[in-house]
Amino acid sequence: MSTGVWALIGIFAIAGLLIAWNATLRRSVRSRLEALGFIPCDGEAGALTAAWQALVASTGARRKMCLSSCLERASGCGPLHHVDVQDLTHRDDQRDRVNVGASWSAYLFDLREPQSIHSGSVVLYVTKCGSPALRALLRRVIEIHPPGAALEVGAHPWTNRIVAAFGASPGTLDELVPPAVQERLARSADHGFFLVHLASGKAAFSVLPGRRNVNREWAYLAEWV
Numbered sequence: 691m692s693t694g695v696w697a698l699i700g701i702f703a704i705a706g707l708l709i710a711w712n713a714t715l716r717r718s719v720r721s722r723l724e725a726l727g728f729i730p731c732d733g734e735a736g737a738l739t740a741a742w743q744a745l746v747a748s749t750g751a752r753r754k755m756c757l758s759s760c761l762e763r764a765s766g767c768g769p770l771h772h773v774d775v776q777d778l779t780h781r782d783d784q785r786d787r788v789n790v791g792a793s794w795s796a797y798l799f800d801l802r803e804p805q806s807i808h809s810g811s812v813v814l815y816v817t818k819c820g821s822p823a824l825r826a827l828l829r830r831v832i833e834i835h836p837p838g839a840a841l842e843v844g845a846h847p848w849t850n851r852i853v854a855a856f857g858a859s860p861g862t863l864d865e866l867v868p869p870a871v872q873e874r875l876a877r878s879a880d881h882g883f884f885l886v887h888l889a890s891g892k893a894a895f896s897v898l899p900g901r902r903n904v905n906r907e908w909a910y911l912a913e914w915v
Contacts, residue, residue, distance in 0.1 A: 719795070719902055719904055720759075720761070722904040722905070723761055723763075723772055723904060724761075726763065726904070726908055727763045727764070728761040728762060728763045728772055729761065729762060729763070730760070730761060731760045731761060731762040731769075731771070732758075732759070732760050734760055734762070734771070735757055735758055735760050735773075738757045738760055738771055738773055738798060739755060739756060739757040741798065741892065742755050742757055742773075742775065742798065742894065743755055744889070744890065745811075745887040745889045745890075745892060745894055746837065746887070748811035748858060748889035748890065749811045749812075749813055749837055749838025749839070749856055749857055749858050749889070750837075750838050750839070750858055751813075751836075751837040751838055752779075753777060753779040753837075754777070754778045754779045755775060755776070755777060755778065755779075756775075756776045756778055757773045757774065757775055757776075758773070758774050758776070759773065759774040760772070760773050761773075765799065765915035766802065766915055767799065767800050767801065767802040767915055768799065768800045769799070770797060770798075770799040770911070770915050771797065771798045771799065772795065772796070772797055773795070773796055773797075773798060774793065774794075774795055774796075775793065775794055775795070775796050775896065776792070776793040777792045777793070793899075794896055794897060794898075794899050795896070795897045795899075795902075796885075796894055796895060796896040796897060797894065797895045797897075797907070797911055798892065798893075798894045799892070799893060799911075799914070799915055800891055800892055800893075801888075801891050801892065801893050801914070802914070802915070804890075804891035804892075806868070806871075807867070807868075807871055807888065807893075808866055808867050808871070808888045809865075809866050809867075810857055810858060810865075810866040811838070811857055811858050811866075811887075811888065811889040811890075812841070812855065812856070812857055812863070812866050812867055812886075812887070812888045812889070813837045813838055813855070813856040813857070813885070813886070813887055813888075814852055814854075814855050814856075814875055814885070814886040814888075815828070815829075815832055815852070815853040815854045815855075815884065815885055816851050816852055816853060816875070816876055816878055816879035816883065816884060816885070816886065817851065817853050817879050817884065818851065818879040818880050820850065825850070825853050828853050828854075829853055829854050832853065832854050833854070836856060837856050838856035838857055838858060839856060839857055839858065839859050839860045839861075840854070840855070840856055840860065841855040841856055841857045841860070841861055841862060841863045841866070842855075842861070842862045842863065843855050843862075843863050844862065844863065844864045844869070846869055846872065846873070847873075848872065848873045848876040848877070849876070851876035851877070851879045851880075852872070852875075852876055867888070874913065877910070878895055878910060880910075881906050881907055881909065881910035882897055882898055882902060882903060882906055882907050883895045883896060883897055883898065883907070883910075884896055884897070884898045893914065895911065
């Protein structure tokens with residue numbers, strides 16, 4: 691067989707391995723979530739998608755989202771949901787090919803005493819990476835399609851965890867989220883999260899794609915629910 695044929699076989703083999711690895715990872719995550727008391731709730735996918743759309747729209751962003759693979763667990767402030775999120779906003783932008791959009795997993799829940807957590811809609815991008823250059827690069831990428839109006843982040847000890855902050859209108863993060871709460875939110879980066887939404891008394895914590903530590907995620911979320 692020609693070199694081109696062998697290269698094509700190799701590409702399909704690698705793709706097959708990646709699909710199998712992703713499927714194994716998803717099964718492992720679901721099994722661990724079920725061990726923590728999560729149960730299927732796919733019938734709520736429509737309502738949860740609407741709730742996520744409202745979170746996104748609260749800061750003025752226009753995005754088309756789809757939630758699936760819904761699981762829920764009872765908590766002190768109501769159901770805590772684990773969902774798969776897909777951003778379909780730019781799926782059909784290109785005529786020559788279809789862009790399937792970004793996808794990731796997330797937790798969605800109602801906040802206990804939300805008035806003490808935030809006074810307006812907020813989107814936070816967080817990272818545990820300490821490199822200023824990489825944080826600056828991430829910020830530039832985020833600002834290509836910002837989810838709202840940029841918020842000024844104060845000079846706090848934890849601000850190296852906050853890559854960027856956005857709200858419904860320009861201002862400062864300190865005006866919308868108390869510093870003590872900001873510190874708690876910034877720590878989410880150390881537990882596998884990269885994106886936080888706060889709006890209308892709800893919170894959503896998005897998980898970095900890839901290998902996950904569900905126990906670490908749950909240890910952090912338990913502080914909120």
